[in-house]
Each structure stands twice: as C-alpha cells, then as structure tokens.
Amino acid sequence: MTATVFEAEGLSKEYPSGVALDQLCMSIEAGDVYGFVGENGAGKTTLMRIIGGLVHPTAGRMALFGEQSKERLASARRRIGFLIERPSLYPHMNAMENLGFYCRIFGIRDRGRGAEVLKLVGLDEAGPKKTGEYSLGMRQRLGIAVALLNRPEFLVLDEPVNGLDPAGIVEVRHILEHLSHEQGVTLLISSHILSELQLLAGKYGFIHQGRLIQEISAAELQQTAQVMICISTSSPAAAVAEMLRQELRRGDIRIKQTGEIELPRSGVDLERLMSLLVQREIPVDGFQLTAPNLEQYYMDLIGGGGR
Amino acid sequence: MRNLWQAEIYYLRKDLAFKSVTAVFALASLALVLILGSKGGYSLSSYAEPLQTAASFSILFYLVIPLHACFFATEGFEHGSVQNIIAAGHSKAKYFTGKYVLELLAVLGWLLEFYGLFYLFSLAAALITGAPVGHAGYTEDLAAGLTALGLNLLYLAAYCAAIMMLGMLIRKPASAVVAAFFFIFGNLLLSGYLKDASSAVLRAISEHSLMTQIFKFSGIYVENSQLILLSGTGDYIRALWIPAAWILLSLSITLTVLEKRDIQI
Incomplete structure (x- = not known):
C-alpha cells in the first residue's frame, strides 16, 4: 500500500483582500512527482506555505506523513525540504557558510553534507564568493541545495527553475529525476514553465482562483489531449x-x-x-x-x- | 532549541553588526580612559574605582545595543531565513525566545567586555604613568560598579525585549529601526523633559520611565542641581519591577502575536 505524504481536506485560507485557498482537497502519495499548475495568485504558494507551517489555514485539515497534531506536524516537517518563492540566503556569507547555518538549523552533524549538496546542484566551484554577488540562477541552485540538505523524503519546490538558464533548467530536472527515481523522494513542484513540468511530473493539479479544479495523471493527460x-x-x-x-x-x-x-x-x-x-x-x-x-x-x- | 542556538551563534559570528558593536565597546573603553585621564590624571582612589566610573557611561549601551537587537530580530525576515527555520519544524515561539536569549548573552558579553577593558585600561594607564592607586572606598566602589553592571543587564534585557518585540511585529528592518529610535529617544525625552512638568501624572511617568532608573543607578540623574542616586529599599524595588514589567509585557505580546500571525516574506 502506498503511504500518503500529504493530504488536505477542505483547506481554506482567507485574507481580508480575498480568498487564497478555497476548500482545497488533495493528496500526494509517496513517490509522486506532483506538478502544481496555476496562474499567479491562484493559491499555489499559499498551499506550500501552509505545508511549511508559515501560514495558518482558516478552515480545513491537513496531514503530513499521516500526522495532524501541531507537535507531530512540526516533527513531520523535519522530513521535508522547502524552496518557497525565493531562496532564503544570507548575502554576506558564501555558499558553504549559508549551508553551514542551515546544517545547524537541521541538526546535521555530517560536515561533508554541505559539499555534497553543492556538488549535486553544480555549485561546488562557487568558492568564497558571497551569495550577494550571485546571479539569480546561482541563488536558485543554492536554494535547492538548502532544500536538499536534510535528505528530505518530500520536497516542496515553488518555481525551482525560476531564473535558470536552459542548461540549468535541464540540470535541475535531472537532479529532481534522480531524487525521485533513485531515492524515492516525493515532489510537489509548481512552475510556470509547463513544458518543463510536463517532462518531470507524473500527476498534475490545476488550481484556479484558490480552487483545485482538476487533478490528472500524466497517462490521463496523454489520453485526453x-x-x-x-x-x-x-x-x-x-x-x-x-x-x-x-x-x-x-x-x-x-x-x-x-x-x-x-x-x-x-x-x-x-x-x-x-x-x-x-x-x-x-x-x-x-x-x-x-x-x-x-x-x-x-x-x-x-x-x-x-x- | 540547541540547533537553533547553534545556528544563530554561527550567524552572529559572521554578522558585521555584531562585530562592529564589539569593536565599538572595545574602542570606547580605551577612548574614555584616555579622555578621562587627559583631563583629571590617571590616579585612582581605589582598585575598584574604574568599575564605578564605567557605570557612569551606561547610557552608551542604550544607544548601541538596542539597534543591534533590532537588526537581529528582523534579519530572519529580511533574508527569509525565518521561512526555512519554521519550515524545518521549529516553532515561532522557540525562534523568538532563542534569539532573545542569545541577544541577552551577547549583552552580557558586551557588558563584561566594556567593564573589563575599561578596568584593565585604567589600571594599565595608572601603572604606565606612575599615578597613585589608593585604597579608599574600595568596597563602595566595587558595590556600585557591580550593582550598575547587574542593573544594566536587567535594563538592557528590558530594552531588547521591547525593541525585539517591535522588530518581530514590524518585520521590515528600516521601519523597525525607526521605531527603535522612537523608543530609545522617547525614553530619553520622557525622563528628561517630563521630570520638571507641572502635571503630577507626567512627573510620575518620568519617574517610572526606564531611562530615569538608568540615570539613577548610573549616578548621572540630576534634579534641581542635585545628584540623585538609588537609595533605600523602595528605590531598588522600583528599579527592579519597572524593567521586569517591560520584559514580561513585551515577551507576552511578541509570543502571542507571533503565534497568530502568518509569515509572509
């Protein structure tokens, strides 16, 4: 039986300015590569923030790895890697120093882990350059490296290829394919580059004005279109x-x-x-x-x- | 919490603001010894006199440290690291208390640095210039110096609690710094301008302001051309409960609001 990594039932988020999520019901099974598709402001990032515990839903319930209580959700989040909107980096530190900070946050004692993820995202030769001097693409790669630090079982990536050059996009796709196929990592990815998402995801969720209007597998997409x-x-x-x-x-x-x-x-x-x-x-x-x-x-x- | 502290200590070690404040206190301790010595000589009435003298410069801490507390409170929102920290399973309450406790440790470090260096530089200056060092009032000087050190720690804890609260609520560094300035200088105004007000209420506000207490235990509070120090149990109790109330109030507000508010970078 496949385990459910993420499950939402009637999840809603309302702001004074409007509804960001409206009665969202969805589930992501272990091993899924779930492509999240929607226009700007459709509610993709809001859902990812709710998964990360950054935003409180106004209604509905959510489970991560089957856990629902506040304390258990917090420990479930330690099994997740996040890249939400923009990479959270300290501009006065270099790549290794940024990873050193996050290694401590995650309680990672393995000193070689930083170098490992840097190599994985192709930044192993970034050296002492401060991240404030990085290009958008380099920052994005380092953001992905941070998300991979704690060897996550579930990766939540909001626009991971944003700002990457064509070669970088292909590289990131290969990294994510490797994580999914070789390590069984479950992925939730949002992207506006739908052609790229199509190459990666096995299941798609279409969100429009806060509502999940359709879920479809890659096989179903092949048949319907x-x-x-x-x-x-x-x-x-x-x-x-x-x-x-x-x-x-x-x-x-x-x-x-x-x-x-x-x-x-x-x-x-x-x-x-x-x-x-x-x-x-x-x-x-x-x-x-x-x-x-x-x-x-x-x-x-x-x-x-x-x- | 341990992981959070380790990460924040790592951050502080790389933080230019932290290094700058540390350098400012080292330089200030040396500069003040030289300035005082050039005016009145380097002779000391007792070995503890520099500790008591250092206490009169307490105001320096309140102009510098709260600004660091402000930057430290908002840096996670500025760079977005608070997102990854909360998403890594740390609670918002732990995030804030972790930062607050660490800031207090930094404050203790800076106090010890300033007092320690001021003491060492004063003794070294007396030794080098051959100025006399007496033994008169050693106990009183030591008591006054250590009391000021302890009270400075408590009052800086109150300042940091209030300013880190502003930082956590405002979240934008520039706006939070402006609010911190208002708090610091507002306190100075409350203490300075209202103490001679005709209204009893305004005088009571001035009397109970943080800065008035700081001036008193630092030995620089003057009223009607008279130096007023903390004296009697009532004064000391008041000097303790005012910052304690600020700490409790600020921490309660911060933790309550932080828990309820979403984190949107």
Whole structure:
C-alpha cells in the first residue's frame, strides 16, 4: 500500500483582500512527482506555505506523513525540504557558510553534507564568493541545495527553475529525476514553465482562483489531449482549410493564429492527406505532429485556450 | 532549541553588526580612559574605582545595543531565513525566545567586555604613568560598579525585549529601526523633559520611565542641581519591577502575536 505524504481536506485560507485557498482537497502519495499548475495568485504558494507551517489555514485539515497534531506536524516537517518563492540566503556569507547555518538549523552533524549538496546542484566551484554577488540562477541552485540538505523524503519546490538558464533548467530536472527515481523522494513542484513540468511530473493539479479544479495523471493527460497535425503553407490558409474540410469530411479543421492549419490526428489517413496536398499542388512549408500539451490542456481548462 | 542556538551563534559570528558593536565597546573603553585621564590624571582612589566610573557611561549601551537587537530580530525576515527555520519544524515561539536569549548573552558579553577593558585600561594607564592607586572606598566602589553592571543587564534585557518585540511585529528592518529610535529617544525625552512638568501624572511617568532608573543607578540623574542616586529599599524595588514589567509585557505580546500571525516574506 502506498503511504500518503500529504493530504488536505477542505483547506481554506482567507485574507481580508480575498480568498487564497478555497476548500482545497488533495493528496500526494509517496513517490509522486506532483506538478502544481496555476496562474499567479491562484493559491499555489499559499498551499506550500501552509505545508511549511508559515501560514495558518482558516478552515480545513491537513496531514503530513499521516500526522495532524501541531507537535507531530512540526516533527513531520523535519522530513521535508522547502524552496518557497525565493531562496532564503544570507548575502554576506558564501555558499558553504549559508549551508553551514542551515546544517545547524537541521541538526546535521555530517560536515561533508554541505559539499555534497553543492556538488549535486553544480555549485561546488562557487568558492568564497558571497551569495550577494550571485546571479539569480546561482541563488536558485543554492536554494535547492538548502532544500536538499536534510535528505528530505518530500520536497516542496515553488518555481525551482525560476531564473535558470536552459542548461540549468535541464540540470535541475535531472537532479529532481534522480531524487525521485533513485531515492524515492516525493515532489510537489509548481512552475510556470509547463513544458518543463510536463517532462518531470507524473500527476498534475490545476488550481484556479484558490480552487483545485482538476487533478490528472500524466497517462490521463496523454489520453485526453489529442495529437494534432499542423500544416504550414504559403497558399491562402482559408482556402486550403476549406478544401481539406470537404475532402476529408471533417468540421474540426481550424486555422491557428500563426496561420497554420491544424486538425486532430485521430481518424486522418496521413497518406491520403499528403497526396491531397500534392494533387492540389499546395506548397507545404512545414508538416508536424504536436504531442499532448500540458499548456494547452491548462488553457482549455481555465477557458483561455482559444480553441 | 540547541540547533537553533547553534545556528544563530554561527550567524552572529559572521554578522558585521555584531562585530562592529564589539569593536565599538572595545574602542570606547580605551577612548574614555584616555579622555578621562587627559583631563583629571590617571590616579585612582581605589582598585575598584574604574568599575564605578564605567557605570557612569551606561547610557552608551542604550544607544548601541538596542539597534543591534533590532537588526537581529528582523534579519530572519529580511533574508527569509525565518521561512526555512519554521519550515524545518521549529516553532515561532522557540525562534523568538532563542534569539532573545542569545541577544541577552551577547549583552552580557558586551557588558563584561566594556567593564573589563575599561578596568584593565585604567589600571594599565595608572601603572604606565606612575599615578597613585589608593585604597579608599574600595568596597563602595566595587558595590556600585557591580550593582550598575547587574542593573544594566536587567535594563538592557528590558530594552531588547521591547525593541525585539517591535522588530518581530514590524518585520521590515528600516521601519523597525525607526521605531527603535522612537523608543530609545522617547525614553530619553520622557525622563528628561517630563521630570520638571507641572502635571503630577507626567512627573510620575518620568519617574517610572526606564531611562530615569538608568540615570539613577548610573549616578548621572540630576534634579534641581542635585545628584540623585538609588537609595533605600523602595528605590531598588522600583528599579527592579519597572524593567521586569517591560520584559514580561513585551515577551507576552511578541509570543502571542507571533503565534497568530502568518509569515509572509
């Protein structure tokens, strides 16, 4: 049986300015990589703060590793690593000194642990440079290193790839994949880079205006989202689309804002489609299949898909 | 709590403000010995006289240490470390009390540093210049010096409690420092301006202010051109309960509010 790492029932948080979380119910099982998707102010960070004990919910209950009482929640939090919003670093200290501070907070006696996590996030050669002089990406890596210090069983990461360069994003993904696959660490990650989140997460929670509007597994996403065919042509797109609608007898062919013609892959004989285009002497500049897309799924879900 | 203390001690060791305050007291002790000596010579009426003289400079502590307490209280909010500390399972109450107790230890260290260095520099100056060192009033000087040391610790504990409360409630270092200034100089004003007020209530406020008590045990409180010191049990009891009340009130407010308020960096 899989253990539940985090469980929320009717969790709400209300501020004088409005509702940040509204009756949220969700659970994260051990080993899950849970991608948390939502617009700014949707309530993602508020939930993470509640998990960290920084914010008191106004209603509902929460359990971490099955523990619910205040004292036991505090000890459960020692098994969690956090990176919420921005890395909490002392600018007058270097990377090792910052980690030295947090090692003491966590009661870590292993003197080599700091160097270990620095190597893991690719900052082992940062040397004596003060973190006040770090780039955003370096700060983010060090923030992740702090979250990893206490060998967490559950990692809560709010925008972990924020500010990282493309290589850094890939590196962080590999680190998180390694933690998840090799060490069985459970992950709760929020990110606005949905394409990146899609490569990592096995389960997604979509939050909108404080409400969890949908939970879906990666497999379900693959099934629900359609593979689309995209054709770009120098001929008038409207005429080509109309021709395809008649020849293929499909009403679901549309023209994207980019001018490309898009139609669902299912039920289309690719050979026939290609020969139609050739027979009508329509110049094809590009032809591609688009994979199921978390971004599009999210936009459709919150009603901004434009489809 | 042990982990928290170890981490905060580690922080203080790297903290420029802490190092600066330590350096200020070392330099001040030397400078004051030189200034006093250049005016009245380095002769001492007893070996304990420097302790009593050092007590008259108590006001220096109240201008410097509360500001450090303010920065120390707000640094976790400024740099965000309070987030990681609370998320690591430490309670908000432990976070504050840990910082408060550590600040008190730092205060004790600074008091001992200032008194100790002032004493050593005074003796060294007398020795080097060949100034005479007598034995008159040794016991009285020692008692006055040690009483001032103990009361300074208590009053600085009260100041730190009040100012760390402001820091924890305000959370933004710049605003908290402004509030700390108001508290420090407000106390000076209460003591100085209201003591001659025509209203009995205002005079009572002045009489019960922290700064009035500090001036009294430091031997610098003058009223109607007369030096007034703590004398009698009533004076000493008042000198004890006023800071104790401030400490209790400030700690209670801080712990209650801190527990209820969310931490949003």
